[in-house]
Structures are given as structure tokens and as C-alpha cells.
Amino acid sequence: MAGARQAQQWLLTLLPAFPVLLLVLRLWQLSHQDMSTMLLLVQYVSPLGLLSALLIALVWAFPVVVLAFGVLGRLLRLSAPDRFDPERSLLASGTARTPGWVISAAVALGALTWQLRFLPSLLMLALWLLALRTRYLHPDQPTRVLLVSLALPVAAAVLAYSVLGPAIWTAYQDREWATAALLAVPPAATVLLTGPIPGWIAPALTHGLAFTVATVLPVVMGAVFLRVPLLPTAAIEVVPRESARTSPAATPATDDGAPAEGSGAGPSPAAADPEVVLGALIAVTDTSTIVLDRAATVRFVPNGWVESQVLCPQVTSVPYSLVSVRGWPVEETALDWMMPRKPVADPDVRCEGRLPGAR
Amino acid sequence: MSQASEPSPPGPTPATATSSRTARARQIRLVGLIVALAVLAAALVPIVLTMGPPTRDELLEKAGLKGKQQLVIGVKDDQPGISQHLPNNVWKGFDVDVAYMVAGYLGFDHSQVRFLPIESEDRARRQARDNDGFVIVDLVIASYSINDKRREEGAVFSASYLHTEQSAITLKSFEGQVSSLEDLRGLTVCSLTTSTSIQRLGEAGARPVGRNRISECVQELYDGKVQAVTTDAAILAGFVTADQPGDDGQRFPVTLKNPKPLRHWDIGSSPQERWGINVGPNQALRDLVDLALYESAQDKENSTWENAYNANLRWQQGYNLPQPVAEQQQPEARKVEVRQWPWERIALPTPARPGSSPSPARPVARAGWRGRGRRSSGC
Numbered sequence: 001m002a003g004a005r006q007a008q009q010w011l012l013t014l015l016p017a018f019p020v021l022l023l024v025l026r027l028w029q030l031s032h033q034d035m036s037t038m039l040l041l042v043q044y045v046s047p048l049g050l051l052s053a054l055l056i057a058l059v060w061a062f063p064v065v066v067l068a069f070g071v072l073g074r075l076l077r078l079s080a081p082d083r084f085d086p087e088r089s090l091l092a093s094g095t096a097r098t099p100g101w102v103i104s105a106a107v108a109l110g111a112l113t114w115q116l117r118f119l120p121s122l123l124m125l126a127l128w129l130l131a132l133r134t135r136y137l138h139p140d141q142p143t144r145v146l147l148v149s150l151a152l153p154v155a156a157a158v159l160a161y162s163v164l165g166p167a168i169w170t171a172y173q174d175r176e177w178a179t180a181a182l183l184a185v186p187p188a189a190t191v192l193l194t195g196p197i198p199g200w201i202a203p204a205l206t207h208g209l210a211f212t213v214a215t216v217l218p219v220v221m222g223a224v225f226l227r228v229p230l231l232p233t234a235a236i237e238v239v240p241r242e243s244a245r246t247s248p249a250a251t252p253a254t255d256d257g258a259p260a261e262g263s264g265a266g267p268s269p270a271a272a273d274p275e276v277v278l279g280a281l282i283a284v285t286d287t288s289t290i291v292l293d294r295a296a297t298v299r300f301v302p303n304g305w306v307e308s309q310v311l312c313p314q315v316t317s318v319p320y321s322l323v324s325v326r327g328w329p330v331e332e333t334a335l336d337w338m339m340p341r342k343p344v345a346d347p348d349v350r351c352e353g354r355l356p357g358a359r
Numbered sequence: 360m361s362q363a364s365e366p367s368p369p370g371p372t373p374a375t376a377t378s379s380r381t382a383r384a385r386q387i388r389l390v391g392l393i394v395a396l397a398v399l400a401a402a403l404v405p406i407v408l409t410m411g412p413p414t415r416d417e418l419l420e421k422a423g424l425k426g427k428q429q430l431v432i433g434v435k436d437d438q439p440g441i442s443q444h445l446p447n448n449v450w451k452g453f454d455v456d457v458a459y460m461v462a463g464y465l466g467f468d469h470s471q472v473r474f475l476p477i478e479s480e481d482r483a484r485r486q487a488r489d490n491d492g493f494v495i496v497d498l499v500i501a502s503y504s505i506n507d508k509r510r511e512e513g514a515v516f517s518a519s520y521l522h523t524e525q526s527a528i529t530l531k532s533f534e535g536q537v538s539s540l541e542d543l544r545g546l547t548v549c550s551l552t553t554s555t556s557i558q559r560l561g562e563a564g565a566r567p568v569g570r571n572r573i574s575e576c577v578q579e580l581y582d583g584k585v586q587a588v589t590t591d592a593a594i595l596a597g598f599v600t601a602d603q604p605g606d607d608g609q610r611f612p613v614t615l616k617n618p619k620p621l622r623h624w625d626i627g628s629s630p631q632e633r634w635g636i637n638v639g640p641n642q643a644l645r646d647l648v649d650l651a652l653y654e655s656a657q658d659k660e661n662s663t664w665e666n667a668y669n670a671n672l673r674w675q676q677g678y679n680l681p682q683p684v685a686e687q688q689q690p691e692a693r694k695v696e697v698r699q700w701p702w703e704r705i706a707l708p709t710p711a712r713p714g715s716s717p718s719p720a721r722p723v724a725r726a727g728w729r730g731r732g733r734r735s736s737g738c
Contacts, residue, residue, distance in 0.1 A: 079385070121399065177402070178401075178402040178403070178404075178405050178406055179402075181398050181399065181401070181402040182399065182402050182403075185395055185398050185399060185402075186395070186399070188395075189391065189392075189395035192387070192388060192391035192392075192395070193388050193391055193392050193395070195384065195385070195388060196385055196388070197385050197386075197388050197389040197392060198382070198385045198386055198389055199385075201389065205389075205392075209396070220407050223407060223408075224407075227409070276426065278425065278426060294420075294425070318414045318416075318698045318699065318700060319698065319700070319701070320406075320409070320411040320412075320698055322701070324701065329701055349466065349468075352419060352424070352425055352426075352466045353425045353426030353427070354426070354427070354428055354466065354467075354471065355428060
């Protein structure tokens with residue numbers, strides 16, 4: 001029986017479960033494994049918001065999947081044509097059924113959504129695909145093959161090095177080995193690998209690599225998504241007020257049966273002291289502002305007590321690398337780079353959990 | 360859908376009779392592929408694991424400064440020019456200015472810094488007197504020399520923020536010459552109990568007297584109970600300067616009884632006294648304090664340290680010759696790697712927080728004090 005078809009059916013069944021699993025894991029992590037907190041999050045966090053966060057955070061994975069499997073499949077087809085059996089191998093089946101426009105779309109999407117430091121790898125994958133495809137489709141046109149598998153990669157490499165050269169040097173000087181390797185290796189590798197590899201090892205190597213990608217990629221996607229902020233980080237200045245505390249309509253306990261400090265907030269700081277609650281803003285209801293503070297404790301702050309609120313910058317987005325290519329930081333995608341950015345403002349003291357100075 | 364989406368080659372693929380040249384090319388490609396993939400995979404590991412230095416914000420969180428309303432700093436309260444608690448509840452001196460500088464970097468403006476007087480022997484354990492009890496302060500900036508013995512006692516030092524040396528003072532009426540520690544042989548010499556100076560006194564043959572506060576030593580010198588006082592030059596300079604005016608007429612208030620003119624002696628002490636900040640066991644706090652000192656030392660635009668030096672120490676030099684009060688340049692600080700936005704790296708931030716702008720708002724930091732107070736602009 002067709003093993004590939006069976007595998008494909010299983011894949012299509014399990015694939016939709018993956019994003020759901022990621023979303024649930026993310027909420028579980030956000031609630032620090034507390035079921036009540038997680039249920040509250042599920043109640044308030046919009047599914048559409050979650051899905052868009054997931055999509056935006058992981059859109060880069062689509063080109064990875066298409067291009068990696070596309071290259072491996074075509075490499076297998078060219079190197080060991082007798083072992084390229086779309087009926088038995090999912091890799092072969094996927095390769096044979098992926099139309100060219102999907103590959104082009106994946107390259108275009110990658111160019112927009114991959115960070116600059118990965119763009120040389122994108123160039124490498126795209127040129128490999130082109131060369132492998134040309135060798136397969138037009139083996140009788142040596143000039144064409146030579147043009148696509150040698151002249152084009154060499155030209156691309158020269159161009160890439162002329163653009164990336166200073167950045168590679170900077171990365172080398174700053175001891176950013178990862179950045180240096182990601183910028184320097186792919187253009188050279190493009191020239192090297194535009195044809196078949198020995199037939200005896202091709203099936204094992206391509207399938208091995210495909211399995212590795214299929215195993216590692218979901219883990220990487222999970223790791224990336226677990227760091228994506230789902231809720232806005234906010235600092236809320238709380239000034240407990242007698243009127244709010246005594247007025248039954250504004251008492252937070254009416255909603256949740258919990259005291260004003262929320263579920264298990266521990267000893268409340270002397271109720272009359274103003275404070276700044278720092279954390280993720282879950283929702284603002286008619287009576288209270290619901291905040292998940294840094295210790296993953298949910299706090300229901302009566303709206304009457306909220307003196308002021310401010311959005312705080314997300315820590316996770318500060319770049320690791322100092323390198324930039326002609327003013328384009330290597331950790332920015334083309335989309336980041338093209339779109340307007342919020343002007344930099346001085347950090348607010350409230351974002352450090354401190355009350356603003358003398359008013 | 361059931362058919363292959365990619366067209367098939369026009370004819371049968373050429374026979375697999377590859378020449379040895381082709382075979383070699385295939386082998387080279389194989390090796391190249393494996394090497395390139397291995398390198399790229401290795402490069403991806405640190406990126407996926409987000410290995411790298413923390414941000415300033417993460418350090419603040421780890422140091423427990425997020426949500427902290429007040430930074431408590433232990434300082435001396437009886438050392439003119441270094442750190443003095445004035446009767447109007449104002450703290451003034453070089454250590455105080457350095458404290459404000461570090462606090463500003465940590466996000467605390469002047470109103471959020473609380474100074475507590477700390478005794479010499481309490482500096483290692485960061486224990487300061489607060490009204491009726493004792494509290495553990497966040498930082499100790501109290502003319503505290505870095506040395507191994509103190510590290511063993513539990514002090515964790517930042518990088519040094521001032522270099523000075525040991526010196527001695529006597530009454531101006533003293534009729535001898537003091538050009539080395541040995542010249543104090545046979546004299547009763549007072550110093551701080553825990554100071555690094557007192558260890559050297561015994562070796563030199565003087566009769567050391569230990570006191571907890573340097574002002575007590577100076578008072579005993581005025582009263583004739585001791586003939587000399589020795590400790591770090593920067594500390595003694597303030598007592599020698601006493602109420603003599605600075606360029607702009609500022610004077611130290613004299614709180615001791617029966618003050619007499621003093622004389623500062625250069626005893627040719629070679630060991631450098633490197634003053635550091637005791638930051639306690641929290642490594643993140645140490646990193647932040649070092650970062651504050653590093654940025655002050657590196658950033659040409661940031662002249663907070665120079666202003667502090669000019670306002671508190673430089674003008675005293677004339678009254679303390681031939682002893683240098685302290686080295687006029689901020690010592691090199693330890694470089695701490697932090698992740699920053701590119702624009703923050705281009706323009707190193709002065710602590711950009713409302714209410715903490717260091718130089719303009721400071722009454723003690725005088726721009727224009729003998730020039731712009733640039734590093735090494737002095738003698």
C-alpha cells in the first residue's frame with residue numbers, strides 16, 4: 001500500500017493540532033501552571049488575538065518547511081532517481097506534488113519575514129532549488145545548466161559578499177560567531193552545492209535530514225512561541241481609596257468572591273499605601289482591572305483605585321547582535337525594517353515598579 | 360492533484376554512467392553540504408537558545424530593584440568632602456555624589472535615595488543604624504578600600520570609583536617632619552579601627568589608637584590626646600581644608616570642638632587605596648553598579664564623576680599640598696555586557712529618567728568649575 005499516502009493522512013490529521021497545542025502550552029506557561037489562572041486567561045484572552053500572535057510569530061516557519069523539504073526532495077531525485085518513489089516516501093511525494101509557485105511564494109515570504117541574518121541562507125536554498133530543478137528538467141542543455149548551477153551562484157555570492165562583507169568583518173571582530181557564520185557560509189555554499197551528491201548516500205542523507213528538520217522545527221517553533229508576548233505589559237499605579245473600598249458597587253469581591261488583592265496575593269501591602277502593579281494586563285471589566293503580576297498572581301484592582309496606567313516596553317525584543325548591514329540590524333526582518341517604528345521614549349518610572357516622583 | 364505538479368524531464372534521464380570527474384564532484388558536494396549544514400546548525404543553537412547577555416531591565420529584575428520604592432545607601436556622615444551629614448539634613452560630598460550617580464543609573468531619582476550613616480566596622484555586613492534599629496542597606500559607599508581581607512569578611516566590591524593613598528595629618532604647630540610612616544615612630548597615632556592604615560602603623564613602630572569614626576581621631580588630635588592621624592588622604596583632606604573657602608566661597612561646616620589648623624603630610628605611601636562600593640551578594644546588582652561606573656568612565660558626554668570630583672575634592676588640593684588628595688581620573692571600571700537597542704549604544708544613556716538628570720539639577724555639581732571638568736583636565 002501507498003506508505004506515503006498513509007503518512008500524509010496522518011500528517012494532515014495531526015497538523016491542525018499543533019498550533020492548538022502551542023497555544024495551550026503558552027497559556028499554561030503564562031499562568032505558571034496554575035489551573036485557575038489559566039482558565040481565567042482562557043476566558044479573557046481572545047482566540048483571534050492568540051491565533052494572530054501565533055501566526056505573526058511563526059510565519060517564518062512556512063518557508064523553512066517548503067524550502068528545506070523541497071531542496072532535500074530534489075537532491076534525492078537528482079542523486080538517486082531510482083530511489084525517488086513518491087508512492088513510498090513522503091519526502092518524494094511532497095517534492096513531486098509541490099508546484100513551482102508555492103516555492104516562489106515561500107521564497108518571497110521568507111524574504112519578508114526572515115531576519116536579515118537568515119537571508120543569505122534563503123538565497124542559498126532558493127539557488128539550490130533552482131539549480132537542482134534545472135538539472136533535472138533540462139539535463140540536455142549543458143549551457144543552461146552551467147549558467148544556473150555555476151554562473152548564477154557565483155554572481156550571487158560575489159554580490160552577497162560585497163554587500164555583507166563589512167558586516168561579516170564586524171561580526172568577526174565582535175566575536176559574534178553565529179552571526180558571522182550565518183552571513184559568511186551560505187553564499188559560498190551556494191556555489192558548491194548545485195548538483196547531485198553520491199547516489200549511495202543520498203537516500204539516507206536526505207531522509208535523515210528531513211526527519212531531523214521535522215523533529216527539530218516544532219521544538220524550535222515551540223521555544224520561539226513561548227517567548228512571544230500575548231498580553232500587553234503594563235504598569236498600573238494603584239491608590240487605595242476609602243470611597244472605593246466602602247462602596248459596594250466598586251468592591252472587587254462582589255465579582256469573584258476574592259479580596260481586592262486577588263487569588264492568593266499573599267499579605268497585602270498596607271491597604272492604604274499607593275503602589276505600582278507591574279505585569280500583564282488581562283482585561284478591564286466594569287468593576288476591576290485584572291492584572292497578572294510578575295509572580296503570576298492575578299490581581300483584581302478596583303477601577304476606582306487605578307490612578308494611572310502606562311504601557312511598558314517588552315524586554316524580549318531587545319536585539320542580541322550589534323551587527324548591521326548598511327544600517328539594517330541583522331535581527332530585523334525586511335518587514336520590520338520597512339515599517340515605521342514607534343519613536344523611542346524615555347522609559348517610564350512606573351515600568352520599574354516605582355511610584356512617579358513628587359507630583 | 361494526484362499527479363505530480365512539477366513537469367517531468369523531456370526525455371529519459373541520461374545514463375548514470377558518470378565519469379570519475381563527476382563522481383569526484385559529487386563527493387566534494389557531499390562533504391561541502393555536510394560541513395555547511397554543520398556550521399549553520401551550530402550557529403543556530405545560540406540563537407534558538409537566546410544565549411547572550413541580559414538587558415539592563417533583566418538585571419534590574421534580578422537585582423530586586425523592580426518595584427523597590429527607595430534605594431538605601433550606607434555612607435559616612437562625618438567626613439567633610441567625602442560624605443557629611445549637614446545639620447539641615449542634607450548629605451554632601453564625593454561619596455554622596457557617586458551614590459546619586461549610581462542610583463540614577465539604577466532608576467532612582469534624588470528623592471528616592473535614602474542615606475543612612477554607617478560605621479566602619481559595619482560596612483562589610485552592610486548594616487546601618489536607622490533610628491532605633493539596624494537595617495541592611497542596598498549599597499555601601501563609604502570610603503571603603505577594596506582588599507582581600509574585606510572580601511573574606513563578606514564584602515562584595517564593585518569596580519573602584521576613586522584611587523587615593525594613605526597619608527597623615529598633624530597639628531600645624533607640630534615641629535617635626537613626617538615624610539614616611541616610620542617618622543611617626545613613638546608617636547600616638549589615631550586611625551580607624553578597621554582601616555587598612557592601622558595595620559601599617561604598628562609595623563612602623565607608632566602607638567596606634569583605633570577609633571570608630573575618623574572625626575573622633577581628629578577631635579583627639581585637636582585635644583592633644585594624639586599627635587597624628589593617619590588614614591586615606593581623601594578623607595583627611597577635608598579636615599585639613601576645614602572652613603577655608605573654595606573658589607566659589609563654599610566651606611565645610613566645622614562640627615568639631617576647638618578646631619586648630621592642621622597639616623597634611625605625604626608619607627610616601629605606595630599602596631593605592633582603591634575605594635569600591637559594597638554591593639552585597641547579588642551578582643546582578645554588582646553588574647548594574649559596575650555598568651553605572653563603566654558608562655560614567657567611558658562616556659565622554661557624561662561628566663558626573665568629574666563634576667563630583669571638582670565640587671568636592673579638586674578645590675581642596677591647594678590646602679593640602681604636598682599630599683595629592685586623590686587621583687584626578689575616574690578609574691577604569693569592569694565592562695559588563697548588556698543587550699541594548701542600537702540607538703542606546705550609539706548614544707550611551709545618561710540615566711534618562713525623569714527627575715534624575717544628574718548634572719543640571721544638582722546643586723553641588725557645578726558645570727564650569729575650572730573649565731568643564733573633563734577627565735584629566737587638571738594638574
